[in-house]
Amino acid sequence: MSQPIVSAAAPDKNAATIATIGAYWNDHIHDLEIATEPVGSSGFFRELDEYRFDKLRYLPQVVDFSGYQGKTLLEVGCGAGIDLVRFARGGAIVTGVDLAQVSIDLAKENFTQNGLEADLRVMNGEALTFPDSSFDVVYGHGVLQYTADAPQMVREMHRVLKPGGEAIFMVYNKYSWLNALSKLMKVDLEHEDAPVLKKYSIGEFKAMLRPFAQVRLVPERFPVESRLHHGLKATIYNKVFVKAFNSLPRFLVRPTGWHLMAFATK
Numbered sequence: 686m687s688q689p690i691v692s693a694a695a696p697d698k699n700a701a702t703i704a705t706i707g708a709y710w711n712d713h714i715h716d717l718e719i720a721t722e723p724v725g726s727s728g729f730f731r732e733l734d735e736y737r738f739d740k741l742r743y744l745p746q747v748v749d750f751s752g753y754q755g756k757t758l759l760e761v762g763c764g765a766g767i768d769l770v771r772f773a774r775g776g777a778i779v780t781g782v783d784l785a786q787v788s789i790d791l792a793k794e795n796f797t798q799n800g801l802e803a804d805l806r807v808m809n810g811e812a813l814t815f816p817d818s819s820f821d822v823v824y825g826h827g828v829l830q831y832t833a834d835a836p837q838m839v840r841e842m843h844r845v846l847k848p849g850g851e852a853i854f855m856v857y858n859k860y861s862w863l864n865a866l867s868k869l870m871k872v873d874l875e876h877e878d879a880p881v882l883k884k885y886s887i888g889e890f891k892a893m894l895r896p897f898a899q900v901r902l903v904p905e906r907f908p909v910e911s912r913l914h915h916g917l918k919a920t921i922y923n924k925v926f927v928k929a930f931n932s933l934p935r936f937l938v939r940p941t942g943w944h945l946m947a948f949a950t951k
């Protein structure tokens with residue numbers, strides 16, 4: 686029997702929350718606050734890329750951005766397309782969706798300036814309009830934790846993935862050094878004011894990825910100096926905490942990584 690080509694999700698169920706989430710992200714483009722160059726300029730995208738891959742220096746070590754040549758790849762919650770440009774540069778045939786129109790406009794500009802092609806659309810990742818088994822790879826870095834119904838987004842990304850395809854996700858770790866430090870120092874996490882921000886234990890994240898045949902979960906993102914915060918607390922963090930934490934044996938602190946990366950297959 687043929688499968689339905691459009692999700693059976695009930696987008697109306699979360700419509701009000703999804704609209705609020707979209708409105709928030711239209712006004713809070715991820716990492717925008719570090720940019721000094723005019724928004725949408727080539728310098729702006731370069732700054733965003735440099736900042737992201739300095740803060741997330743683990744990311745290119747665990748995600749092979751050049752390893753998907755000729756493969757179809759969907760990113761849900763693509764923001765300004767910083768990661769998606771890297772996948773496209775590596776030869777992947779890329780599609781990016783995001784709830785926020787501003788993100789998609791910036792991602793389009795980013796691709797144009799890089800002379801690369803992408804199918805970029807405003808779309809709710811909980812109700813994707815792609816047929817079943819459309820993509821070789823699905824990627825969602827920092828999106829599940831901000832949506833209304835994360836298990837529904839997982840089901841949708843699983844649905845549009847081809848059998849045997851690869852899925853890559855990142856959510857925040859409830860039991861992380863960063864979560865603990867932010868409470869201790871009374872410093873808000875980025876996007877703490879977002880309409881939805883959920884953190885997961887390793888067990889909860891694994892349970893949510895149950896639709897996948899195989900799942901490998903790796904905690905990543907350990908302290909690096911912050912360019913975003915200033916003042917005494919930031920100086921103590923940058924000059925004392927970062928060094929002290931990183932001198933601890935990684936195998937001991939690994940479970941407290943702020944980013945829970947998941948590599949799954951369908």
Ligand SMILES: C[S@@+](CC[C@H](N)C(=O)[O-])C[C@H]1O[C@@H](n2cnc3c(N)ncnc32)[C@H](O)[C@@H]1O
Binds near residue numbers: 761784788809
């Ligand atoms: C923290 S930003 C991450 C952006 C990008 N993935 C990155 O890592 O820089 C979260 C993004 O997810 C998007 N988002 C949240 N819920 C979504 C949904 N239901 N469907 C599509 N995009 C969503 C937001 O609009 C925002 O651009």
